[in-house]
Amino acid sequence: MLTIENLHANVGEKPILKGLNLHINPGEVHAVMGPNGAGKSTLSHVLSGKSGYDVTEGSVIYQGNNLLELEPEMRAREGVFLAFQYPVEIPGVSNIYLLKAALNAMRKHQGLGEVDAMDFLMLVKDKIKLLQMDEKFLYRAVNEGFSGGEKKRNEILQAAVLEPKLCILDETDSGLDIDALKIVADGVNSLRSAERSFLMITHYQRLLDYIKPDFVHVLAHGKIVKSGGPELALELEEKGYSWVEEQAA
Amino acid sequence: MSSSTQEIEQLIGQEYKQGFVTDLEVDTFPPGLDEDVIRRLSKVKNEPEFMLEYRLQAFRHWQEMDSPDWAQLNIDPIDYQAISYYSAPKKKEDGPKSLDEVDPELLETYKKLGIPLDEQERLAGVAVDAVFDSVSVATTFKGKLKDAGVIFCPISEALQDHPDLVKQYLGSVVPTGDNFFAALNAAVFTDGSFVYIPKGVRCPMELSTYFRINAANTGQFERTLIIADEDSHVSYLEGCTAPMRDENQLHAAVVELVALDNAEIKYSTVQNWYPGDKDGKGGIYNFVTKRAECRGANSKVSWTQVETGSAITWKYPSCVLLGDNSVGEFYSVALTNNYQQADTGTKMIHVGKNTSSTIISKGISAGKAQNTYRGLVKVAKSAAQARNYTQCDSLLVGDRCGAHTFPYVEVKQPSAQVEHEATTSKISEDQLFFCQQRGLSAEDAVSMIVNGFCKEVFKELPMEFAVEAQALLGISLEGSVG
Numbered sequence: 001m002l003t004i005e006n007l008h009a010n011v012g013e014k015p016i017l018k019g020l021n022l023h024i025n026p027g028e029v030h031a032v033m034g035p036n037g038a039g040k041s042t043l044s045h046v047l048s049g050k051s052g053y054d055v056t057e058g059s060v061i062y063q064g065n066n067l068l069e070l071e072p073e074m075r076a077r078e079g080v081f082l083a084f085q086y087p088v089e090i091p092g093v094s095n096i097y098l099l100k101a102a103l104n105a106m107r108k109h110q111g112l113g114e115v116d117a118m119d120f121l122m123l124v125k126d127k128i129k130l131l132q133m134d135e136k137f138l139y140r141a142v143n144e145g146f147s148g149g150e151k152k153r154n155e156i157l158q159a160a161v162l163e164p165k166l167c168i169l170d171e172t173d174s175g176l177d178i179d180a181l182k183i184v185a186d187g188v189n190s191l192r193s194a195e196r197s198f199l200m201i202t203h204y205q206r207l208l209d210y211i212k213p214d215f216v217h218v219l220a221h222g223k224i225v226k227s228g229g230p231e232l233a234l235e236l237e238e239k240g241y242s243w244v245e246e247q248a249a
Numbered sequence: 250m251s252s253s254t255q256e257i258e259q260l261i262g263q264e265y266k267q268g269f270v271t272d273l274e275v276d277t278f279p280p281g282l283d284e285d286v287i288r289r290l291s292k293v294k295n296e297p298e299f300m301l302e303y304r305l306q307a308f309r310h311w312q313e314m315d316s317p318d319w320a321q322l323n324i325d326p327i328d329y330q331a332i333s334y335y336s337a338p339k340k341k342e343d344g345p346k347s348l349d350e351v352d353p354e355l356l357e358t359y360k361k362l363g364i365p366l367d368e369q370e371r372l373a374g375v376a377v378d379a380v381f382d383s384v385s386v387a388t389t390f391k392g393k394l395k396d397a398g399v400i401f402c403p404i405s406e407a408l409q410d411h412p413d414l415v416k417q418y419l420g421s422v423v424p425t426g427d428n429f430f431a432a433l434n435a436a437v438f439t440d441g442s443f444v445y446i447p448k449g450v451r452c453p454m455e456l457s458t459y460f461r462i463n464a465a466n467t468g469q470f471e472r473t474l475i476i477a478d479e480d481s482h483v484s485y486l487e488g489c490t491a492p493m494r495d496e497n498q499l500h501a502a503v504v505e506l507v508a509l510d511n512a513e514i515k516y517s518t519v520q521n522w523y524p525g526d527k528d529g530k531g532g533i534y535n536f537v538t539k540r541a542e543c544r545g546a547n548s549k550v551s552w553t554q555v556e557t558g559s560a561i562t563w564k565y566p567s568c569v570l571l572g573d574n575s576v577g578e579f580y581s582v583a584l585t586n587n588y589q590q591a592d593t594g595t596k597m598i599h600v601g602k603n604t605s606s607t608i609i610s611k612g613i614s615a616g617k618a619q620n621t622y623r624g625l626v627k628v629a630k631s632a633a634q635a636r637n638y639t640q641c642d643s644l645l646v647g648d649r650c651g652a653h654t655f656p657y658v659e660v661k662q663p664s665a666q667v668e669h670e671a672t673t674s675k676i677s678e679d680q681l682f683f684c685q686q687r688g689l690s691a692e693d694a695v696s697m698i699v700n701g702f703c704k705e706v707f708k709e710l711p712m713e714f715a716v717e718a719q720a721l722l723g724i725s726l727e728g729s730v731g
């Protein structure tokens with residue numbers, strides 16, 4: 001599904017990613033952990049095509065194609081979804097309008113017609129139930145006045161409606177209370193399938209209790225310095241990052 | 250400047266789609282303005298004597314006035330002698346009696362603009378008066394309106410058929426000497442729409458006038474007069490476009506609205522005059538005086554405007570709230586791009602007791618454009634318990650444009666409540682990227698964000714005109730889901 005090889009990326013003159021390698025097969029869940037400022041969000045932005053980053057070396061192959069060549073909206077339409085660490089507000093644009101516009105953009109790309117209004121309403125109501133959100137959120141402006149946790153839940157609602165192939169979750173668990181964490185995790189788990197892959201950025205082992213990853217990676221100083229199974233997260237929780245960083249050095 | 254800001258600017262800078270010219274045989278006066286021109290004009294239009302007097306008086310007044318210079322605008326001096334004051338498509342003897350007699354070229358022009366005049370093709374609930382350069386070329390659904398007692402016709406026709414009504418109300422809201430452009434309009438106006446809704450009648454359909462400037466070197470000076478008699482109701486929309494020309498063209502209209510006891514007038518404008526090219530060459534000077542008098546108790550006037558065109562817009566649709574409990578509303582979207590300049594807003598003059606007004610203004614500037622809101626809320630001593638709420642929001646696209654807000658408030662009545670809120674924001678790159686990450690093109694993302702910003706105003710536009718507004722705006726209206 002996704003193969004990242006020797007990825008180097010700068011912000012301005014400053015190198016952030018420095019030779020990152022990662023391979024994700026369809027259906028796999030990969031957790032990425034690492035200290036603040038290591039480059040985790042940068043990785044998610046480079047993969048989704050945010051401007052302001054220069055890729056100076058390396059390659060990213062997604063479903064057999066060079067991902068870095070595509071415009072951000074084309075990546076999205078090809079199934080790359082990013083749940084933002086800091087979701088933005090869009091005043092005046094209702095959540096349901098955004099969802100419909102986004103879904104129709106995907107459908108158009110797939111050669112399908114616009115979604116039928118009734119079908120869409122059923123779909124959205126179904127998904128919002130899954131995330132145990134009040135239907136009122138559909139008619140509020142995108143993220144405007146949402147609490148931190150509500151914004152994160154809203155990101156997963158979008159993923160549930162758009163059904164991406166590669167789902168990048170950037171600290172979706174941060175800011176969620178204990179109940180919400182469980183609900184969001186259930187939402188994510190219900191999206192898991194043999195075709196859909198996840199790249200899950202998190203600081204907390206707790207999330208991994210709910211969403212069992214196939215692999216855990218440590219990202220430090222712009223590259224993956226250690227990879228392992230779920231037990232690696234437990235070890236990190238116990239010992240912190242310094243021992244991995246030392247090992248890698 | 251970042252790449253995505255440039256991108257946003259490109260997207261807003263879509264080409265003007267209504268900029269074509271229609272080839273027609275026309276009757277045009279040579280350029281120039283003096284009393285003889287006015288006499289000729291009045292004669293061509295076979296006007297009653299009082300009209301000629303009215304025009305001459307206005308002209309004499311105008312000659313003593315100066316062009317206003319208080320607006321936040323850079324206006325090249327206008328040579329009023331270089332303008333032709335009358336241009337009309339040549340017609341057989343006494344003009345088209347029905348649509349069948351209208352020049353097919355003209356029908357084609359309106360069709361191209363998305364305004365088919367063919368009644369079968371029209372949305373069933375909308376009657377249209379089409380004004381081409383100086384004259385009205387067609388009015389649809391006259392029969393149906395007549396059955397309801399509604400008069401909807403070109404003002405030149407009203408001068409023939411209902412001279413007393415015109416004489417009673419013309420200039421009663423905007424006097425001939427009101428301001429420079431209003432005086433000029435009173436002297437030389439050629440056509441426009443006239444509406445009279447009799448007592449107790451709810452106009453059975455939306456009324457609409459579509460203004461089109463075609464000829465070069467002509468000015469368009471139209472005059473609209475709408476009278477809503479007691480307990481009546483009417484909703485009216487005007488749309489406007491012009492061909493792309495390198496010279497600036499002057500459009501100096503006057504609109505007068507009169508609402509008597511318990512009457513309601515809803516006046517919506519979608520203005521898309523040619524804005525000039527991206528370097529600021531050409532475009533329409535849109536210098537318009539629009540004023541409503543809520544003369545009767547419990548009357549209501551609501552102005553909704555979507556202004557996207559013109560090189561320069563100078564326009565302050567106003568409400569004089571004379572009747573007790575009368576209500577004035579102003580909802581405005583003004584979008585300026587490239588070198589466009591807009592100085593627009595409203596005046597709410599509270600005179601009657603317990604009068605209330607609402608002002609919602611949304612200004613969007615892109616490119617090197619300047620967008621100014623100028624508003625006056627005036628509460629006279631007599632206006633006990635008057636209330637006003639004003640909200641002015643500006644959205645900037647890129648960092649070379651400007652937004653300015655001048656809210657003037659004059660309150661002479663201590664029991665009045667006047668509230669003002671203002672915000673300025675920018676389309677952020679993060680917002681744009683977020684939308685793209687959800688699969689929207691940057692173009693759709695900008696349009697969605699701008700539409701979201703304007704939502705409170707768009708929802709005031711009559712639903713029947715959604716399609717028309719969309720065609721004229723070049724920005725799609727947000728869908729009805731939600």
Ligand SMILES: Nc1ncnc2c1ncn2[C@@H]1O[C@H](COP(=O)(O)OP(=O)(O)OP(=O)(O)O)[C@@H](O)[C@H]1O
Nearest residue numbers: 011014016034035036037038039040041042043052
């Ligand atoms: N636009 C920018 N300008 C300058 N530095 C930047 C910019 N964007 C990111 N950086 C720097 O790049 C580094 C990596 O940032 P990134 O957001 O990817 O970290 P992270 O691993 O997601 O951290 P956290 O766990 O705190 O979210 C940081 O040192 C950050 O300050």
Ligand SMILES: [Mg+2]
Nearest residue numbers: 040041042085
């Ligand atoms: Mg981060």
